[in-house]
Each structure stands twice: as structure tokens, then as C-alpha cells.
Amino acid sequence: xxxxxxxxxxxxxxxxxxxxxxxxxxxxxxxxxxxxxxxxxxxxxxxxxxxxxxxxxxxxxxxxxxxxxxxxxxxxxxxxxxxxxxxxxxxxxxxxxxxxxxxxxxxxxxxxxxxxxxxxxxxxxxxxxxxxxxxxxxxxxxxxxxxxxxxxxxxxxxxxxxxxxxxxxxxxxxxxxxxxxxxxxxxxxxxxxxxxxxxxxxxxxxxxxxxxxxxxxxxxxxxxxxxxxxxxxxxxxxxxxxxxxxxxxxxxxxxxxxxxxxxxxxxxxxxxxxxxxxxxxxxxxxxxxxxxxxxxxxxxxxxxxxxxxxxxxxxxxxxxxxxxx
Amino acid sequence: xxxxxxxxxxxxxxxxxxxxxxxxxxxxxxxxxxxxxxxxxxxxxxxxxxxxxxxxxxxxxxxxxxxxxxxxxxxxxxxxxxxxxxxxxxxxxxxxxxxxxxxxxxxxxxxxxxxxxxxxxxxxxxxxxxxxxxxxxxxxxxxxxxxxxxxxxxxxxxxxxxxxxxxxxxxxxxxxxxxxxxxxxxxxxxxxxxxxxxxxxxxxxxxxxxxxxxxxxxxxxxxxxxxxxxxxxxxxxxxxxxxxxxxxxxxxxxxxxxxxxxxxxxxxxxxxxxxxxxxxxxxxxxxxxxxxxxxxxxxxxxxxxxxxxxxxxxxxxxxxxxxxxxxxxxxxxxxxxxxxxxxxxxxxxxxxxxxxxxxxxxxxxxxxxxxxxxxxxxxxxxxxxxxxxxxxxxxxxxxxxxxxxxxxxxxxxxxxxxxxxxxxxxxxxxxxxxxxxxxxxxxxxxxxxxxxxxxxxxxxxxxxxxxxxxxxxxxxxxxxxxxxxxxxxxxxxxxxxxxxxxxxxxxxxxxxxxxxxxxxxxxxxxxxxxxxxxxxxxxxxxxxxxxxxxxxxxxxx
Numbered sequence: 055x056x057x058x059x060x061x062x063x064x065x066x067x068x069x070x071x072x073x074x075x076x077x078x079x080x081x082x083x084x085x086x087x088x089x090x091x092x093x094x095x096x097x098x099x100x101x102x103x104x105x106x107x108x109x110x111x112x113x114x115x116x117x118x119x120x121x122x123x124x125x126x127x128x129x130x131x132x133x134x135x136x137x138x139x140x141x142x143x144x145x146x147x148x149x150x151x152x153x154x155x156x157x158x159x160x161x162x163x164x165x166x167x168x169x170x171x172x173x174x175x176x177x178x179x180x181x182x183x184x185x186x187x188x189x190x191x192x193x194x195x196x197x198x199x200x201x202x203x204x205x206x207x208x209x210x211x212x213x214x215x216x217x218x219x220x221x222x223x224x225x226x227x228x229x230x231x232x233x234x235x236x237x238x239x240x241x242x243x244x245x246x247x248x249x250x251x252x253x254x255x256x257x258x259x260x261x262x263x264x265x266x267x268x269x270x271x272x273x274x275x276x277x278x279x280x281x282x283x284x285x286x287x288x289x290x291x292x293x294x295x296x297x298x299x300x301x302x303x304x305x306x307x308x309x310x311x312x313x314x315x316x317x318x319x320x321x322x323x324x325x326x327x328x329x330x331x332x333x334x335x336x337x338x339x340x341x342x343x344x345x346x347x348x349x350x351x352x353x354x355x356x357x358x359x360x361x362x363x364x365x366x367x368x369x370x371x372x373x374x375x376x377x378x379x
Numbered sequence: 380x381x382x383x384x385x386x387x388x389x390x391x392x393x394x395x396x397x398x399x400x401x402x403x404x405x406x407x408x409x410x411x412x413x414x415x416x417x418x419x420x421x422x423x424x425x426x427x428x429x430x431x432x433x434x435x436x437x438x439x440x441x442x443x444x445x446x447x448x449x450x451x452x453x454x455x456x457x458x459x460x461x462x463x464x465x466x467x468x469x470x471x472x473x474x475x476x477x478x479x480x481x482x483x484x485x486x487x488x489x490x491x492x493x494x495x496x497x498x499x500x501x502x503x504x505x506x507x508x509x510x511x512x513x514x515x516x517x518x519x520x521x522x523x524x525x526x527x528x529x530x531x532x533x534x535x536x537x538x539x540x541x542x543x544x545x546x547x548x549x550x551x552x553x554x555x556x557x558x559x560x561x562x563x564x565x566x567x568x569x570x571x572x573x574x575x576x577x578x579x580x581x582x583x584x585x586x587x588x589x590x591x592x593x594x595x596x597x598x599x600x601x602x603x604x605x606x607x608x609x610x611x612x613x614x615x616x617x618x619x620x621x622x623x624x625x626x627x628x629x630x631x632x633x634x635x636x637x638x639x640x641x642x643x644x645x646x647x648x649x650x651x652x653x654x655x656x657x658x659x660x661x662x663x664x665x666x667x668x669x670x671x672x673x674x675x676x677x678x679x680x681x682x683x684x685x686x687x688x689x690x691x692x693x694x695x696x697x698x699x700x701x702x703x704x705x706x707x708x709x710x711x712x713x714x715x716x717x718x719x720x721x722x723x724x725x726x727x728x729x730x731x732x733x734x735x736x737x738x739x740x741x742x743x744x745x746x747x748x749x750x751x752x753x754x755x756x757x758x759x760x761x762x763x764x765x766x767x768x769x770x771x772x773x774x775x776x777x778x779x780x781x782x783x784x785x786x787x788x789x790x791x792x793x794x795x796x797x798x799x800x801x802x803x804x805x806x807x808x809x810x811x812x813x814x815x816x817x818x819x820x821x822x823x824x825x826x827x828x829x830x831x832x833x834x835x836x837x838x839x840x841x842x843x844x845x846x847x848x849x850x851x852x853x854x855x856x857x858x859x860x861x862x863x864x865x866x867x868x869x870x871x872x873x874x875x876x877x878x879x880x881x882x883x884x885x886x887x888x889x890x891x892x893x894x895x896x897x898x899x900x901x902x903x904x905x906x907x908x909x910x911x912x913x914x915x916x917x918x919x920x921x922x923x924x925x926x927x928x929x930x931x932x933x934x935x936x
Contacts, residue, residue: 057792059849105766160759179766185757188441203886207879214875248825251898254887255832258880258902262836265879266843269872297839297846304788304842305835308781312831315780317773319433320828327832 058295065291065339066284066347072340076229079333083236092239095246096143098193100186102159103143105179108171111137120170124162135318139179142167159183196250200231200257207261215272218349223264226342230260230333237329243322252323256330259305263298263338268346270294283350287343302335384926387919394911395806398813402427407476427816429476431823431897432760434774436767437492438500441758443485449752455484457751462487467747468503486757497761499740507708507753508744510660512691515600515702515715516629516651522594524624529587531620588615592649598702598715600652606637606645630654635710636732650711652704657694659749662687666745668738671729677738680727681745688724696721707741708753774827781831785838793845795935799924800841803917807837810908815901823897833905840877840913843869845936858934862921866914873913877906 096103114131121129121142130143144159160183167176204224211220234256238245270290278286309331313324381387404424432439442465444451444458451457462481469477469489478490494500591608595601604612615621616631625631634648665682683691695703695718704715705728713729730738785804789797811830815822822830848865856864881903888899925931 107765177763177765178761179763181759181761183756183759184441188758199886199889203883206882206886210879210882211875247895248828248898251825251829251887251895254883255829255902258883259836261879261883262839262876265876266872269875273868273871293850294846296849297842300788300792300842300846301835301839304785304838305832307784307788308831308835311781311784312777312828314777315773316777316828316831317770319770319824320774320777323825323828 056296057299058292061292061295062288063292063295064288066288066344068340069344069347072336072344076233076337076341080229080232080236083240084232086236087239090239090242093242093244094189094193095244095249096182096184096189097247098189098196098245100184100189101144102163102181102183103141104160104163104181105134105141106139106167106176107179108138108140109175110171112140112171112176114140116170117142117167120166121163124166124169126159126162126166129163192247196247200254203254203257204228211265215268218346218353219268219272222342222346222349223261223268225345226264226337227257227260229337229341230256230330233333233337234326234330237333238326241325243326246322248319248323249326252326252330255327256334259327259331260334260337263301263334264342266297267291267294267338267343271343271346283347287347291339291343298335298339302331305331381915384919384922387915387922391806391916391919394810397817398809401813401816402809425476428812429819429821430767430771431821431826432490432492432762432767433824434767434771434822434827435492436762436764437490438494438497438762439758439760440489440491440501440504440756441482442487442489442504442754443757445753445755447755451752458485458487460751461754464748464750465489465504468744471743471747487754493764499736501756501759503740503744505754505756506744507750508660508741508747509708509749510663510745511656511706512658513632513652513654513656513704513706514698515598515704516653517599517701519599520626520629521592521600521602521651525589525592527624528615528621529589531624532588532615532618535618535620588612595648600650600702601715602649602651603646604649606647609633609637609647612649625651628654632704632706632709632711635707635712648711648714650704650715652706656706657698657703658683658687658691660745661749662690663745663748666742668735668742670735671727674729674731677730677733677735678727679730679738679742679745680725683724683726685724691726692721692723770824771827774824774831778827778831778834782834785834789838789841793936795924796845796848797936799917799920800838800845802920803841803912804834804837806916807905807908807912808834810911811901811905814904814908818900818904820900820904821897822901825895826897826901829898829901830905833902833909836880837905837909837912840869840873840909841917843872844913844917848934848936852934852936858931859925861934862925866918866921870914873910877910881906 114133117131117140118129121127121131121144126144128144130141132141132143133139134141142163144163160181164178204227207227208217208220208224211217211223231253234253237243238249243249267290270293271287274286274290274293306328309324309328312320313328316324381390404426406422407425408420408422442461444454444461458481462479465487466479469479469491474491474494476492478488480488482488489504491500591612592602592604595603613633622631629651632650632652634650637645637647639645662683663681664684667680669678669680670676671678698718699720700718702715702717705712707728713731716729728741730741782804786801789800789804791797793800811833820826844865847869848861851861851864851868852858884899884902884906888896888903
């Protein structure tokens, strides 16, 4: 079986259309963030979250009433999968209490549940109580982790290729991050640490994809002269297309399995990754290369493009001695 | 190096053996407390790699110094001291492989797997366990100043009670919330719950201090306050203008719990004590829980070191006939006993109305030493064991199905070469798990997801190589040459793309806590293992394949 072998698609010709498509996804998505707000989990906002399983199907309205009777106002109660599993989320502590005192909220929540469901009729599957201070710190750390990983990758690509490639790869990755954040905002996916992990994996995946294409560009540049940069880019994308299709395919298959069978906890992660893999594949073809072209036209490179330091043993002319015993 | 098939096979065999060795079940000895309360060493079998709290259930606590009562003079030293003390306490608590570590420079993270009583664990971690012995006041200082105190209160307009919440509420709320940590080994949840109701009633209680405080007549410096008025009296006594009337070398302390009066009403004992302690827990070398032979109530017996014993002996001799209050975290324990004779190195604390478990917990916290500054919980995550089971099962199912899909895709697309890649995938999984076990990493649910994800990515290296081989074959090269060139050409793409991913994963590791760290570690280990398998193991398989069929003119790829 062969997919997409020997294609000659003029990918670069679609670049204006691609820019429009990306803008159409990212801009409205990001504009929705101030409208809806990002749905952060308690890890980031601070507060109390209790995931419970009840013996009998629970009555959300009565639980809510019992909670406000116990001083926990404005709690969210979310049915989780089945009608005996609930997530109770109280972002604010008990009224009048110190905002950092999440313990009082935990106590109030369990007192309320004892009253409405009965003390032996429910069990805690998971409980988290995080002070707002800790949550704020975490948000800051997540932001810096993403930012610093960009800088590190930029420097690595600068060292391995040259700055134009690094900048184009990072631009494509920023595109993916923005598109994924827009996806998270539009579909109201709860941003937990796990989802931030997915976001960083999207960064890794997208870079991976872009670098494979750029690696081919680097190689093709070494062979031919650079007059026809557009042609080289198109050839490189077409040559790596089978690999792009297959790797995206296997990743997609695995993520689909995670999204459907991995359970409620894993699902948001898998959904974000699914979108990220799709957008990462798209961007390495339709964003990274056009941006590289744009940079190249604005700041033309040296006569001989390509590798600064090839991996030993990979240059096209060298053959590895092969002894077979 | 490793150019011959034999040397390559030997290296692969070594890698396999090392991985398998690291994955062998281990026997770990932990200390658990038996029903009777004795400590016993038990051996449990652990299957590596370690599973995180989200996969086996347990408790994660983030703790910081609680400086609301006492301000730390040297936070860096105090947090280190607290860390050492927590290690000792938890060691006695009996948990398999607890994690106790400092995060940043002001936080301690404690992870306890398989805890069935989270409240007890929290109490043990949080209790300051600051032990003091103080002599009660015998001069009747409080009786002398009570009228003056009431005059001050009347002047401030507080005598009707509850009308001026501005002064009262802060301390009432402070007690309500701050009480959780210092309330000793009782469950913080319960006390907090009860206090909520009590406060509401209490702010309505009226009357002067003289009307609310009565002497007991038995122990000097001991007073009774109706339990309903406890918080109000405490609030009033904390007003600086009122507090100032009591001589400077004396202080107020409350009993740990209310007592029943003769008249069906509950009372709280208030003590006036000499501020300077005659001894504190610093010199304590041993503490044991037991039962009092007369009352059969739980007690904790303790033993002081030589210096402490000498000092305690000297001071108790000077105070024979006086009453000595035993304070734990500023609450008086039981009723102050009279000092009948010189006490040297041994003494006991009576814990009326409390369980033997609490006495045992107290003994172990006393033995481990007092926290320099109490700790507050800033982050608490508790995962029930059943959720852990569910997650693990779902993760496993998804992983198996995902892998099956990859196997189908690879074999149907690349035929024989695909089968080789699938075989390599098996090695990849073994190396990843073995590597995780070797560095003692913890497998979390995100980690499991990362592992499943990396299966998809692991085949990428093979895909890169195979596509390259196909291209070389299309150029009309011989099978042997096409394989050589395919591997050689794919190398730079594999190395560059994987190193970039490792770089991002390293930042993830740096920033992450618990589960996310597990994800980052799994991803990094997965990428390393996938590079080793794709570049080395798959290559070796191809070499064997060609070696078996040297005359092969077409490749099943």
C-alpha cells in the first residue's frame, strides 16, 4: 500500500488561503476567551473540588441546597459520566473564612453531603483543596514553562539549522498553541495540569513534524541551488508527505483510543491532543514553510544554505562500512 | 563498534536483561501498626515502576509555615527542621515509600499512598506538638482584676455582647479557623464543623466577665467558663486593654476540651499560668502511649534527657505543692496535677476522654519532636483507591487498543518491514518501562497517557526510515544499499526532531508537580527508548533479515 507517494502538490500556492483559514480559527477563538473566560481547574484557581460516588443516583438540586445551607455558596455540581458520580467544585471558601483556608470548605462540603445523602452513602473518589496562592503560582509557572521551551527550541534549531528555520518553526508552533487555546476556549474544556501537559505535548509534536520537513529542505538545498526556493519547499513537503500521513495516522489512532476508552479523566487530554495533532500537521505544511519563505524573502540567506553541522555519517555521499558476519 | 550482528545482539540482550531486572518485583519492608498498637515490620511486594497517587490512591499535601500565631525568625532553617521532623513522624506512621520533599524554598510536599484515614494523617502532619510545663498562678490574680476588666469592657461598649462584631469577630473567626491546626490530634474537620454552630450561638451570650468566670476552688489558677460563653470570653480576654490588666508574667490558657459540670451544663476550664515554662519538649527523648493503671484512661509517659531531667528535678523540687499544667500547642491537657515530690526524668500526661489511638499518635509526634512553627495545608489532593483502579484499567484498555491499531496500520502498510517495526515496538515498551523503573520514576495517569501517546510517536522513527528506504529503492538502488542509505538519511531528522521534543519535555518536568512530572519523565524516557530501538534494534533486525536472504532483490516494505 502506498499513500501520497510521488505527489506534486503546490502547497506553497495555497499559503494565502492557509493564512485566512488559520486567522478564521484563531482570531474568533481567542476573542471568545474574554467572553467566556478560560475554564481553569481548581489547581489553577484555588478552591475545593470533591469527586464523589454515591450509592444511589444523586439529586443535584438537593445537594446544591444542602451546600448553600452549610455556607458553601455558588458551588458547581457536575455529573461525571454516570448518575452516581459527581464533581462538586467550590471555588470560594466558606463565607467569612480566610480565602486560603480550603480545609474549612472541605469540612463544610462533607457535612452537607452527610446531611443530604447520608454518611455511608457516598465515598470520595478524589478531593483536592488548593489555596488560591498556590494556584496562581502554578499558572505563572505553566506560562513560563511554555515560553522557555520556545526559547530553548529556537536556540537548538539555530544551532542545528540556522535562525530562519528556527524562527519559522517557532512561528508555526505559536500558531498551534493559539489555535489549541482557541479550541479549549470554544469547547469549554477544563484547563487542568493534565491539559497543560497536552498543550506542551502539542508543542513537541508540532515541532517534530515541522523539523522533519525542514530537515528535508535542508538536504534538498544542499543538492540544488537555491534559485527556486518555492520549488524546493514544495518538493520537500511532497517527499515527506507519506511519512506525515502515516505518523499523524498512528498518533490519531492512539489518541482516538484514549479519548473513547481512556476514561473521563484522560478524555480532555486526548481531545486537546487530537486537535493539536491535526493542527500541528496542518501547520507544518501550510504555515511553517510559507513563513520560512517569507523570512527568506525578507532576509535572504547566504549562498549555500542548509546545514551548519551535519550529523556524522549522514551526509549524502558517505557510505557506512558494512560488515556482516 | 557494534558493526557485527553478533555484537549487536549481545548489546540488545544486555539492554533487555537490564530492563527485565529493573522490572522484577521487589520486596520492601515497611513498619505498620498492628491492632494492639505495637509496631511491626511487614514485607510487601512492589511491582516496579512505582505508581503515582492517581493510580493507587492516596494523599498529597502541600504544607507551608503557618506564621499566623508565631512569626519565624529563620524560615529557611525552620522549613528544613520541619522536614526532618515530618520524616520521623511519617516513618513511624507506617506507609510504604512515602514521599516527603521540599519544593522551592518554602513548601513541603508529602505524598502518602494508600491512606485510609486522611484526617488522622493530616493531624499527624500538622500538629506542632509543642510541649510545655507551666506552674499555675496562686495569687488569685484574675479575681483581683476581674472588676477592672469589666469596667474596660463596659467603657468599650461590649458588655451587651454581640453588638460590636468589629472587635469580637476577628478572634472568634480566628479561633474557628486557626483552631483546626492546633486542636491536637482530634480530627480537624469535626472541630471546625462544631465550631461553626457554636460561634453563631456564642456571639449572643451576654454578661460580664465576672458573671461568666467562676473559680473551681480546687486548683489555684483554675476557672470555669460555661462552654456556650467560651468563645466570647476568649474574645474579650484578647482585647489588649483587658489583657493588660493581668500581671505581665502571667497568661491565659484554655483546656483542650470542655468538661461536664455537675449541673448538666458543659464547662471549659480556663487557666492563669506563669508565663515562663519550667520545661518544654526540647529535652524529651522518649514517649510511650499506655493506659493509666487507676483510671484506665489513655496516658503518654515520657522521658527527658540528662540535662532536661536535672533541670526538671530542680524546678519541681522548688515547686513542691504547686500545680503544674501540661500544655500541648498552647492547650492545657487534662487537669494540672499537684507536684508531690521532685520529678526527674520520667513523667506522664493524662489524656482524659480520648482514644488510645490518639495517645499513640501523640506519643509518636512528641518523640519525633515539635515543629518549630506550625504548618498549614495549602494544597491537598486525595485520591480514593477505587478511582485509582478505574483510571488504571481505563488507561490500560486504551493503551492496548491503541497499540493494536498501530500494529494493524504498520503491518498492513509496510508488510514484513512493518512486522519488524512492531517487534521493535515490543522492545521499545520494555526499555521504556525498564528505564522508568531504573531511575525510580513514578508512573502517573498522565504518564500512562504519555506512554500511550509515545507509542504513536515511537513508530515515527521507523516510518521515517521506511519511507526513506522506499525512496532509495524507487531510485533503483539494491536492497542492501537502500537499507543503508535509508537509515543514514533518516538519522538527522530523527535526532533533531526528538531532541526538540526532549527539550520541551524537560521544561514540562521543571515546572510540573506530581502527575505532570510523571508525564514528562515518561515522555523523555519514551523518546530515548524509541531512538535506541529505531536506530539500533530495527537496524539489527534488518541486518539479520538481509543476512538470512542475501539474494533478496525486492524488499517487503
